[in-house]
Amino acid sequence: MALLELQGITAGYDKNVILKDLDFQVEKGELVSLLGSSGCGKTTTLRLIAGFSTPMSGKFMFGGKDYTQVPLNKRNFGFVFQSYALFPHMTVFDNVAFGLKMRGLPADQIKKEVMEMLETVDLGGFEKRFPKEMSGGQRQRVALARALVIKPDLLLLDEPLSNLDAKLRVKMRVEIRRLQQKFGFTAIYVTHDQEECFAISDKVAIMNHGVIEQMDSPSVIYNHPKTEFIARFVGFENFMDLKPGASDGVYTLPDGSTVQAEGGRRGDSVRACIRPEDILIVTDGAEAVNPLAGEIMVSTFLGKRNQYNVRTAIGEFEVSTDQESVCRIGDRVTLSLPPAKIILL
Amino acid sequence: MLEKKTNIYWLFILPGCLFLTFFMLIPLFSLLFKSFVDEGGAFSLTNYLTLMESTYFKQVFWRSIRLSLVSTAVCAVLGFPTAYYISKYSQNKGVLMALAVFPMFTSPVIRSFSWMVLLGKKGIVNDLLVSLGIVAKPVSLLYNEFSMVVGFIQLFLPLMILSLIGVMDNISEDLNLAAGSLGASRIGVFRHVVLPLSIPGLVTGSVLVFTGCLTAYTTPQLLGGTDTRVLATMIYQQAMSLGDWTQASVVAVIMIVVTIAVSTVINKVSRKLNPTI
Numbered sequence: 001m002a003l004l005e006l007q008g009i010t011a012g013y014d015k016n017v018i019l020k021d022l023d024f025q026v027e028k029g030e031l032v033s034l035l036g037s038s039g040c041g042k043t044t045t046l047r048l049i050a051g052f053s054t055p056m057s058g059k060f061m062f063g064g065k066d067y068t069q070v071p072l073n074k075r076n077f078g079f080v081f082q083s084y085a086l087f088p089h090m091t092v093f094d095n096v097a098f099g100l101k102m103r104g105l106p107a108d109q110i111k112k113e114v115m116e117m118l119e120t121v122d123l124g125g126f127e128k129r130f131p132k133e134m135s136g137g138q139r140q141r142v143a144l145a146r147a148l149v150i151k152p153d154l155l156l157l158d159e160p161l162s163n164l165d166a167k168l169r170v171k172m173r174v175e176i177r178r179l180q181q182k183f184g185f186t187a188i189y190v191t192h193d194q195e196e197c198f199a200i201s202d203k204v205a206i207m208n209h210g211v212i213e214q215m216d217s218p219s220v221i222y223n224h225p226k227t228e229f230i231a232r233f234v235g236f237e238n239f240m241d242l243k244p245g246a247s248d249g250v251y252t253l254p255d256g257s258t259v260q261a262e263g264g265r266r267g268d269s270v271r272a273c274i275r276p277e278d279i280l281i282v283t284d285g286a287e288a289v290n291p292l293a294g295e296i297m298v299s300t301f302l303g304k305r306n307q308y309n310v311r312t313a314i315g316e317f318e319v320s321t322d323q324e325s326v327c328r329i330g331d332r333v334t335l336s337l338p339p340a341k342i343i344l345l
Numbered sequence: 346m347l348e349k350k351t352n353i354y355w356l357f358i359l360p361g362c363l364f365l366t367f368f369m370l371i372p373l374f375s376l377l378f379k380s381f382v383d384e385g386g387a388f389s390l391t392n393y394l395t396l397m398e399s400t401y402f403k404q405v406f407w408r409s410i411r412l413s414l415v416s417t418a419v420c421a422v423l424g425f426p427t428a429y430y431i432s433k434y435s436q437n438k439g440v441l442m443a444l445a446v447f448p449m450f451t452s453p454v455i456r457s458f459s460w461m462v463l464l465g466k467k468g469i470v471n472d473l474l475v476s477l478g479i480v481a482k483p484v485s486l487l488y489n490e491f492s493m494v495v496g497f498i499q500l501f502l503p504l505m506i507l508s509l510i511g512v513m514d515n516i517s518e519d520l521n522l523a524a525g526s527l528g529a530s531r532i533g534v535f536r537h538v539v540l541p542l543s544i545p546g547l548v549t550g551s552v553l554v555f556t557g558c559l560t561a562y563t564t565p566q567l568l569g570g571t572d573t574r575v576l577a578t579m580i581y582q583q584a585m586s587l588g589d590w591t592q593a594s595v596v597a598v599i600m601i602v603v604t605i606a607v608s609t610v611i612n613k614v615s616r617k618l619n620p621t622i
Contacts, residue, residue, distance in 0.1 A: 052522050072525045073533075079526040085519035089541045098537070102528035150527060 001064065003028040003186055004049070004154065009058035011048055018044045019210045022058070026188060031180050032215075033189045033197040035233075036207035042190045043158055045207070049188065050156050051075050063153065073102075075154075078147030082159040084139045086131040092118070092142050093127035099150035117149040120179070137168045141175075148179065155180070155187040161196065169193075173200050194234065198222065206230050228271060228345055236273040236343065237318040243269045249339075255313040259290045261342040271345045276307065276320035278341035281333050283325060288336035292317070296331045310335060380594040392595045402579075402596075409575040410603070412490060412565075413558035416497035420505040420554045421547060423498070428509030428546075429539065433518075442510065446503040457496055457567035464492050488570035496564040501557045505550035512546030513539070548615040552608045559604055576600045 002025035011019040018041045026032045034042035047053055049060065051072030060068045067075065086095050093114055100110045118124055121141040131139055140160060147155060157176070161169045177200050180187055191197045197204055198218040205215035206229075214226045225231040228239065242251035242259065251259050251270070261272060282288040294312035301307075302320070308327060310317045317335060327333060383389040396402050431441045448456065463469050464486040471483040486492055516539060524534045562577040569575065574582065576596055584593035 050522075050526055052526075072522070073528050073530055075526070076528070077526060079523065081519050081523060083517065083519050085517060085523040087520060087524070087538060098524065098529075099527035102533060146523075146527070 002026060003063060004188075005059075005061040006045070006049070007059040007061065009045075009048065009055045009060065011044055011053065011055040011058075017056075017210070019048075019055070022211060024205065024212060024215075026186060028186055029184050030202045031177070031187045031189060031200060032203045032205060033191060033201040034205050034207055035191060035194060035197045037192055040207040041210040042192075042207050046156050046158055046188060046190045049154070050077055050079050076150065076152055077154045077156055078150060078152035080140075080143050080147050080155070080157040080160045082162055084131075084143040084163075086139055086142055086146070088131055090130075091127060092123065092129050092131070092134070095131070095142055096127075096146045096149050098146065103150070113149055114145075117145045120148075120182075121145045121175075136164050137172060140164065140172060144176070144179065148183065148185070152185065155185050157187060157189045159191055160189075162191075162193070169196065176200060206233060224343065225273075226345065228273070231273045231343065231345060235275055237276050238279070239271060239273045240314060241269060242272050242344070253314050257292075257313075259337065259342070260339040261344060262339050272342050273345065274337055274342050276318040277305070278338060279317065279319045279321075280336040280338070281308070281310075281319060281321055281323060281327065282336050283327065283331070283333050288334050289339065290337040290342075292335040292337060294333055294335055296327045296329050296333060299327060299329055376594045376597055379591055380598045382591075392591055393599075396592065396595050396599075405574050405576060405579050406599070408490070408573065409559055409577075409600075412493055412497065412575065413555050416494050416501065416558045417551050417555045419494070419498050420502050421551060424502055424505035424509055424550065425543070425547070428506045428513055429543075431506070432510050432513035442507075445506045448499055449503050453496075453500060453561070453563040454567065456499060457564055460492060460496055460499075460568055461487060464495070488568065488573070490569075490573055492568040493565050493573060493575075496568040497554075497558045497561065500561065500564055501554040504553040504557065508550035508553065509543060509546040512543050512549075516542050544615050548611055551611055555607055555611070556604045559600065559607075576603075 004024075004026040006022055006024040009019055009022040009024075010017060011022075022041075022045065024045065034045055036042045044053075048055055051067075051070065055068065058068075059066060062075075087098065090098070096114045096117060097110050100113060105113075115124070115127070118127055121144055123138065123141055123145065126134070126138065126142075131142065134142070140163075143160070160176070161172050164172060173196055176189075189197065189200060198221075201218060203215060204218050204221050205212045206221065207213065208229050214221060214230050216224075221230065222234050225234055225236065231239075240259075241254055242261070243254075245252045245258050249260055249262060251261055251272075253259055280288070282291070292312050292314070294310040294317065296308050297311050297316065298309040299306065305320050305322050306326060308319045308321070310319055310333065312335065319335065380392055381388055381390070383391045427445065431438060431445065435441050461468075465471070466483045466485070466487075468486070470486060471480075474480045475483060520538050520542070521534050524538045525531075529537060559575075560577055562581065565573070565575045565578050566581070569578065576599070580593045580596050580600070583589045583596060
């Protein structure tokens with residue numbers, strides 16, 4: 001049985017429904033990310049699990065118990081805020097010790113555990129500092145230490161890295177993953193950064209308009225998106241409507257030409273997509289699979305790669321290539337769509 | 346030729362400076378000067394020493410301090426929960442804030458007369474106390490320290506509430522949630538987060554209320570009696586009734602010194618309690 005289970009959760013503010021009949025499960029020891037653009041309901045879900053708000057309807061089960069009405073201070077969940085929410089009037093030591101003091105532990109034990117935790121997050125010697133005397137990355141680690149020192153049954157992270165610069169973000173997400181694997185805690189991580197979330201998570205749940213569109217491991221989501229929304233989210237830019245063709249794995253495009261795709265089922269029409277970097281540009285009359293004639297409309301130099309917008313009979317395609325030959329605007333080209341790279345939604 | 350360009354913007358503050366010089370600084374220094382000169386015109390501390398010896402002055406002095414402190418404490422106790430509610434929980438913040446500062450829109454004279462109506466021997470409060478059987482016959486609630494404190498509180502509570510709301514509005518809700526998620530009960534959150542972070546507002550409010558009470562004239566004059574004089578009413582009595590301007594100046598200087606001293610002490614103490622100010 002799953003450690004955490006949201007069953008038919010509906011939530012919102014006033015008459016504004018943000019989550020609709022949401023189901024969500026997390027297994028013990030997993031790091032699950034909630035990914036989505038702003039307003040998709042990911043933060044609402046996290047705050048609901050934390051106990052900051054209660055759902056309008058539905059049930060929240062944790063460890064086999066009904067947690068829906070358990071007040072936040074009785075849940076033993078650690079929460080890491082986007083703003084860090086460190087207590088400005090307390091030293092680093094007192095910030096980290098807060099949860100243990102609330103639990104009434106003896107002073108010497110508190111001291112021992114806080115010092116150990118500060119060492120773990122590489123903040124030994126900082127215990128007498130105040131939050132305002134520390135950098136963003138250091139504050140973030142204090143916030144992590146404060147949430148981890150209580151040995152939470154669940155760690156909740158709300159865009160914890162979004163206030164850091166790009167370099168530090170990468171460093172800190174490795175750090176979070178390291179701590180999570182060291183202590184083996186279960187964690188839910190909210191972010192709008194796809195790369196960050198794929199790098200850190202066991203599973204990713206992509207949310208859109210208050211529902212989870214797909215929840216799978218990062219590689220499954222990346223390679224086999226289930227819906228157009230997910231496909232767009234993970235970098236598929238080119239979409240086609242396919243009709244079943246003469247034999248298995250053969251489809252007809254809207255302009256009547258045929259295209260081969262793998263894993264096809266015969267039946268209704270299907271939406272397919274392909275990444276810009278999976279399309280090849282064939283210029284010198286060489287052999288192309290699934291050839292598609294087009295004209296270069298826009299050419300963008302991106303350093304390592306070139307990006308082209310190509311107008312074809314079935315719509316505009318975005319192509320990103322590291323091929324040497326540079327095409328110019330107006331060039332007639334043939335696009336080659338490898339069957340293995342065409343994903344059927 | 347940037348250096349040669351004359352800065353003429355100081356002219357903007359000239360009228361204000363002149364006004365303050367003529368109507369505040371000059372009178373203030375002449376007051377100070379007068380208080381340090383004896384009858385023969387020589388510099389001396391005689392005026393101060395004589396006054397300090399006087400039992401009457403000592404009574405008035407300590408009564409002023411005591412009433413101001415009591416009023417400040419009551420304002421803090423009443424103002425804190427009010428401000429907290431308005432800042433964190435109310436739906437109609439604007440309306441409640443307007444109500445909180447409403448007493449400031451009427452003059453102290455009118456407010457004091459209203460209290461006379463309420464607190465008099467035949468006033469509503471006494472009627473109520475007698476009819477409920479709490480007291481056998483009307484008690485004197487007016488022209489004593491009680492009525493003065495009541496007047497002070499009504500006069501200065503808005504300042505306390507406004508100072509506190511200003512600070513509480515800046516306490517992020519995330520801090521309360523963080524404390525809660527770490528296991529703090531509502532009372533724990535209040536004690537460990539809200540209260541310490543509200544201290545700057547409490548300090549500002551306390552300084553305003555205390556100095557206000559100490560220097561208020563109308564309220565103690567109207568709601569106090571002849572045997573409950575405070576420093577402000579004593580100055581008036583010395584200068585206007587007894588014509589002793591020297592003595593009045595001495596009391597005034599002492600009052601200013603006390604005000605500054607108390608503000609400084611309160612600030613120092615608050616810094617100890619909350620090092621992040």
